[in-house]
Amino acid sequence: MTILVTGVAGFIGSKFVYYYLRKYKDRKIIGLDKLTYAGNLDNLSKLTQEEKKRFVFIKGDINDRKLLEEIYSKYEIDGIINFAAESHVDRSIHDPGIFVKTNVLGTQTLLHVFKEHYDERKKQKFLQISTDEVYGALGPTGYFTEETPLDPHSPYSASKASSDLIVKAYHDTYGLNTNITRCSNKYGPYQFPEKLIPLMIHNALNHKELPVYGDGKQIRDWLYVEDHCKAIDLVFEKGKSGEVYNIGGHNEKENIEIAERLNGAVGATRAVVDMGWIDYSHQIGLSGKTVSPNYT
Numbered sequence: 001m002t003i004l005v006t007g008v009a010g011f012i013g014s015k016f017v018y019y020y021l022r023k024y025k026d027r028k029i030i031g032l033d034k035l036t037y038a039g040n041l042d043n044l045s046k047l048t049q050e051e052k053k054r055f056v057f058i059k060g061d062i063n064d065r066k067l068l069e070e071i072y073s074k075y076e077i078d079g080i081i082n083f084a085a086e087s088h089v090d091r092s093i094h095d096p097g098i099f100v101k102t103n104v105l106g107t108q109t110l111l112h113v114f115k116e117h118y119d120e121r122k123k124q125k126f127l128q129i130s131t132d133e134v135y136g137a138l139g140p141t142g143y144f145t146e147e148t149p150l151d152p153h154s155p156y157s158a159s160k161a162s163s164d165l166i167v168k169a170y171h172d173t174y175g176l177n178t179n180i181t182r183c184s185n186k187y188g189p190y191q192f193p194e195k196l197i198p199l200m201i202h203n204a205l206n207h208k209e210l211p212v213y214g215d216g217k218q219i220r221d222w223l224y225v226e227d228h229c230k231a232i233d234l235v236f237e238k239g240k241s242g243e244v245y246n247i248g249g250h251n252e253k254e255n256i257e258i259a260e261r262l263n264g265a266v267g268a269t270r271a272v273v274d275m276g277w278i279d280y281s282h283q284i285g286l287s288g289k290t291v292s293p294n295y296t
């Protein structure tokens with residue numbers, strides 16, 4: 001079995017490559033990545049010689065239909081997992097266009113090529129990796145479920161919500177076997193240092209201020225990246241066609257608590273400073289379908 005995985009040089013995609021190749025010794029991955037500022041091939045440098053034989057890296061854009069066709073003509077693709085995205089909220093506020101191009105149009109291009117090669121008997125899977133940010137903000141209590149209405153606020157979350165709807169449209173219109181996972185915030189090794197936890201560690205160690213938004217009381221649910229990979233694998237293997245699955249850690253923390261604990265952990269006492277606006281709260285709750293790995 002060979003799957004096409006996009007965004008393999010990014011934070012989560014690279015962890016998934018290790019996870020998948022180590023779990024399934026007879027499977028192969030074709031990894032596609034544009035290598036934007038967020039992509040780093042060093043993230044894949046610890047693959048063993050044996051794993052490298054089952055992994056092909058292709059530098060390219062999910063918007064490049066010709067390239068996608070070439071991949072399909074060269075390899076027998078048994079499914080797609082789409083991690084490729086512009087993923088940083090703050091960047092989307094400064095440059096929304098690239099978020100629409102990659103997250104919306106890129107997903108549609110990938111889906112369309114998937115559709116053109118879809119085999120009704122094999123029913124290959126297209127799995128879209130999305131985010132709980134598509135649900136917008138919660139009050140101080142409560143949870144998102146898969147039935148929570150979409151209510152994105154930033155260009156990032158709007159682009160992810162849009163790509164989710166494109167995936168739904170391809171499922172509903174063409175009967176393709178698709179799933180969407182919506183996960184809360186991840187942490188783990190080699191995360192790009194613009195994200196909250198590595199940024200706080202970096203700043204605390206380098207005697208810089210720790211930036212939070214407002215009073216820092218925004219609540220985020222945190223999940224270890226490898227637990228996310230396990231949940232993705234489960235949905236890719238067993239997900240019911242057309243379903244959305246939330247993935248949460250039940251590990252909610254205020255941003256200010258994260259900043260203060262990391263400050264303490266590195267023995268620093270840097271000031272925590274206000275950066276301006278952001279959505280208030282993201283918590284993922286249990287519905288019948290919610291995937292909540294209990295091994296975090």
Ligand SMILES: NC(=O)c1ccc[n+]([C@@H]2O[C@H](COP(=O)([O-])OP(=O)(O)OC[C@H]3O[C@@H](n4cnc5c(N)ncnc54)[C@H](O)[C@@H]3O)[C@@H](O)[C@H]2O)c1
Pocket residue numbers: 006007008009010011012013032033034035036037038039040060061062063082083084085086087088102106129130131132160182183184185186187192
């Ligand atoms: N990190 C989180 O906490 C989090 C939370 C929920 C959902 N997600 C979602 O998970 C997915 C992966 O997130 P991440 O944190 O690994 O992101 P990341 O920014 O670390 O990696 C994204 C990867 O996609 C590649 N890429 C960007 N545009 C591309 C294009 N047009 N064609 C091909 N490759 C392209 C980049 O080079 C990079 O390697 C994203 O879809 C993101 O929305 C992330």
